[in-house]
Amino acid sequence: MASFLVNGWPARSIDAADRGLMYGDGVFRTLVLREGLPLNWRHHYRLLSRDCERLWLACPPEKAILQDLARADSGPVAIAKVVVTRGASGRGYAWAEGAEPNRIVAAWPGLPDTAGAADEGVLVRRCELRLAIQPRLAGVKSLNRLENVLARAEWSDPEVREGLLADADGRLVEATMSNVFLVAGGRLATPSLERCGVEGAQRARVLELAAAAGIACEVRDLAFDDLLAADEAFLTNSVIGLWPVAAFGDRRWAPGPVTRRLQRLVADDDARGA
Amino acid sequence: MASFLVNGWPARSIDAADRGLMYGDGVFRTLVLREGLPLNWRHHYRLLSRDCERLWLACPPEKAILQDLARADSGPVAIAKVVVTRGASGRGYAWAEGAEPNRIVAAWPGLPDTAGAADEGVLVRRCELRLAIQPRLAGVKSLNRLENVLARAEWSDPEVREGLLADADGRLVEATMSNVFLVAGGRLATPSLERCGVEGAQRARVLELAAAAGIACEVRDLAFDDLLAADEAFLTNSVIGLWPVAAFGDRRWAPGPVTRRLQRLVADDDARGA
Numbered sequence: 054m055a056s057f058l059v060n061g062w063p064a065r066s067i068d069a070a071d072r073g074l075m076y077g078d079g080v081f082r083t084l085v086l087r088e089g090l091p092l093n094w095r096h097h098y099r100l101l102s103r104d105c106e107r108l109w110l111a112c113p114p115e116k117a118i119l120q121d122l123a124r125a126d127s128g129p130v131a132i133a134k135v136v137v138t139r140g141a142s143g144r145g146y147a148w149a150e151g152a153e154p155n156r157i158v159a160a161w162p163g164l165p166d167t168a169g170a171a172d173e174g175v176l177v178r179r180c181e182l183r184l185a186i187q188p189r190l191a192g193v194k195s196l197n198r199l200e201n202v203l204a205r206a207e208w209s210d211p212e213v214r215e216g217l218l219a220d221a222d223g224r225l226v227e228a229t230m231s232n233v234f235l236v237a238g239g240r241l242a243t244p245s246l247e248r249c250g251v252e253g254a255q256r257a258r259v260l261e262l263a264a265a266a267g268i269a270c271e272v273r274d275l276a277f278d279d280l281l282a283a284d285e286a287f288l289t290n291s292v293i294g295l296w297p298v299a300a301f302g303d304r305r306w307a308p309g310p311v312t313r314r315l316q317r318l319v320a321d322d323d324a325r326g327a
Numbered sequence: 328m329a330s331f332l333v334n335g336w337p338a339r340s341i342d343a344a345d346r347g348l349m350y351g352d353g354v355f356r357t358l359v360l361r362e363g364l365p366l367n368w369r370h371h372y373r374l375l376s377r378d379c380e381r382l383w384l385a386c387p388p389e390k391a392i393l394q395d396l397a398r399a400d401s402g403p404v405a406i407a408k409v410v411v412t413r414g415a416s417g418r419g420y421a422w423a424e425g426a427e428p429n430r431i432v433a434a435w436p437g438l439p440d441t442a443g444a445a446d447e448g449v450l451v452r453r454c455e456l457r458l459a460i461q462p463r464l465a466g467v468k469s470l471n472r473l474e475n476v477l478a479r480a481e482w483s484d485p486e487v488r489e490g491l492l493a494d495a496d497g498r499l500v501e502a503t504m505s506n507v508f509l510v511a512g513g514r515l516a517t518p519s520l521e522r523c524g525v526e527g528a529q530r531a532r533v534l535e536l537a538a539a540a541g542i543a544c545e546v547r548d549l550a551f552d553d554l555l556a557a558d559e560a561f562l563t564n565s566v567i568g569l570w571p572v573a574a575f576g577d578r579r580w581a582p583g584p585v586t587r588r589l590q591r592l593v594a595d596d597d598a599r600g601a
Contacts, residue, residue: 055417057343066340067348069431074341076472077351085417108473109480132418136348143329143437144357144406146472146479146503157343161418185459185523186495190473197471198350198420199382199464205420206383221460229420249459255515273491 058121058158071155072148073138077196079105079154081136082254084291089123089131092323093291096254096261101135104167106192110139113156125160132292133160138196145240167293171316174299174308175214175288177228177278180204184220184227184249192252205229214296215288217277220249225275228288231296232256233275236285241270255289255319262318268311285309294319299324330397332432343355345429346422351429351470354378355410356528359597360434360564361399365407366597367565370528370535375409376465384413387430399434406566407434412470413589441567445590448573448582449488449562453501453551454478457503458494460524466526479503488570489562491551493521502562505570507549508531510559510585515544529563529593536592542585559583570592 057065072078082101085092098115105112122133136157144146182204190197204216215228227233227250234243234256241263250278263270278285285300285306295316297308330471331339346352356375359366372389374378379386392409399407410431432502456478464471478490489502501524508517515537520526537544554560559580560572569590571582 055344059343060517065343067343069333069339069341069433070329071348072476074345074348074412074470075355076476077470078473078476081349108477134418138348144408147476148476148480159343185461185464187459187474188461189477191455195473196348196351197473199352199469199471200461202346202350202352202422203382203463206422280528 054160056126058125060156061117062122064070067155067157068141070117070141072140072142073079073136073155073196076106079136079196080110080194081107081134081196082194082326083134084254085164086122086125086127086131087134088129089125090326091119091122091125093254093258096257097291100194100252100257101137102196106242108195110137111154113137113154114178116159118156121156121158122147122160124156127160128162131160131162131163132164133158134202136196147216151298159213164292167296170180170214170296174297174306175302177215177217177298178213178301180207180216180218180229182207184247185326186221188248194251201229217301223276225277225280229292231288231293234259234287234289235275235279235283236309237279237283239269239311241311242271242275242279243270244283245272246282253290255291255294256271256317258288258322259295259315262322263315266314266318285312287312287315291297302313329433329435330400334398334430335391335395336413341429341431342415344415345412346414346416347410347429347470350420352382353383353410354468354472355408355470356383357406357408357469359438360396360399360401361403362403364402365396365401365601367532368530370531371565374468374526374528374531375411377400379411379468379589381467382469385428387411387428392430392432395430395432396434402436403433404438405434406435406438407432410470434528438566441570444488444570445568448571448580450486450574451489451491451572452482452575454481454490454492454503456481456492457589458492460495460522464521465523468521469527475503491575493551497550499551499554500502500524505562505564505567506562508533508563509549509553509557510583511553511557515542515545515585516549516553517544518549519546527564529565529568532593532596533563533569533589536588536596539586540592540595561586561587
């Protein structure tokens with residue numbers, strides 16, 4: 054069973070007038086807890102704060118969230134979600150001065166078993182839904198996630214583990230719940246998220262670890278043809294880690310050396326703790 | 328004080344795991360109640376059902392919502408909001424088969440006094456934020472409303488009553504909480520909502536009443552230059568009714584005959600009841 058804390062107190066419900074519900078007026082991050090400690094916390098908190106700033110939301114203090122995460126009764130390993138909303142308000146899109154944000158921390162004990170996927174790689178498809186271009190919200194993990202919901206609803210075959218998303222102009226941007234990396238000629242590339250998409254904390258860490266390991270990486274516009282031409286491709290997300298892409302349409306890949314190296318670097322970083 | 332019903336029961340809170348909060352996975356409509364009866368209900372319920380269908384959501388039966396609205400302890404006149412979410416679920420964008428939608432009905436007693444605005448017209452500005460083009464969600468009044476929230480936050484001058492919104496290509500689409508109509512040469516025009524924007528129930532009724540009254544109306548792409556060249560312009564929304572646009576930048580208008588006629592037709596329709 055999941056456990057929830059609302060503003061630090063055990064609670065399973067929120068005010069029905071919360072702007073997070075009414076307008077999706079808030080942000081969130083999903084992460085892994087080990088013994089109550091969040092993995093990759095430096096990127097999660099940095100991006101949560103950055104996203105709050107993008108929406109003129111007051112980000113809860115780091116200490117308060119860490120206390121919530123430690124108090125969430127979640128066992129040795131768990132998935133946690135941190136949600137920050139603009140709080141309850143009356144009617145209308147304008148918010149009141151001094152409105153108090155609400156923070157919701159939820160924890161689900163255990164982790165899905167995705168070792169096979171991380172080992173052998175996954176089959177992915179291309180979604181028909183195209184991401185709208187909205188620079189004002191690009192990169193932000195806001196509570197406005199209907200595009201992801203509708204894209205994920207396009208398939209039910211459990212063999213297909215992810216759906217790749219193009220933007221309105223056809224560029225490769227991300228997948229429904231993960232970011233995408235390509236490897237070509239030993240160099241790493243990942244789509245720019247300046248027009249749309251969500252900047253995942255795992256993506257940020259992979260970029261950081263690659264740079265530290267001397268693996269060149271470009272953040273730039275990418276096409277689906279770049280994926281087909283790539284030597285390796287993988288998906289990142291804070292729960293799954295790194296999944297090699299094994300198949301897309303007729304194209305097949307065996308997990309490659311750069312993917313394997315980055316999987317190890319991420320595992321090492323997790324082992325060092327938050 | 329507002330009163331809330333959740334699935335027909337008085338309640339001020341919802342499950343913190345509701346997908347309406349987690350992803351903005353739901354839709355809503357805002358309307359006026361007179362003695363517990365919703366005005367312009369035929370368009371509100373039609374559009375609510377249509378929006379649910381667009382999101383593969385089961386729309387609650389009309390009877391259930393009407394009962395909620397009648398039970399909302401809201402006095403002689405009130406503003407009500409009907410929200411339908413995909414209900415609570417576990418983690419992840421995919422939803423479980425057979426997930427039960429939640430319906431939330433809220434009522435705020437009284438109405439804002441906007442008689443002056445409806446009489447004399449209002450000053451409007453142009454928002455800097457541009458609406459993203461997303462045909463998959465265009466027209467739908469979903470709970471993903473961050474664009475409206477951010478656009479409304481662009482100004483605080485109470486003299487400015489509305490902000491006009493352009494899409495990514497610069498077309499005039501709507502305002503933050505209302506739809507826009509122009510009158511030129513006795514003909515009515517309102518922006519197409521096939522790329523973005525929200526289809527308001529008041530807009531739908533004005534189109535219907537205009538057609539019945541023999542006023543030609545086109546739904547098509549419009550530019551801000553069309554607004555500047557228009558003989559009349561007005562805003563529609565279910566709470567404010569019709570507001571003449573009195574000023575935009577240097578351009579000034581006196582409320583015109585087509586606007587006045589449509590204000591009367593809407594008032595007559597309201598007087599006939601839902």
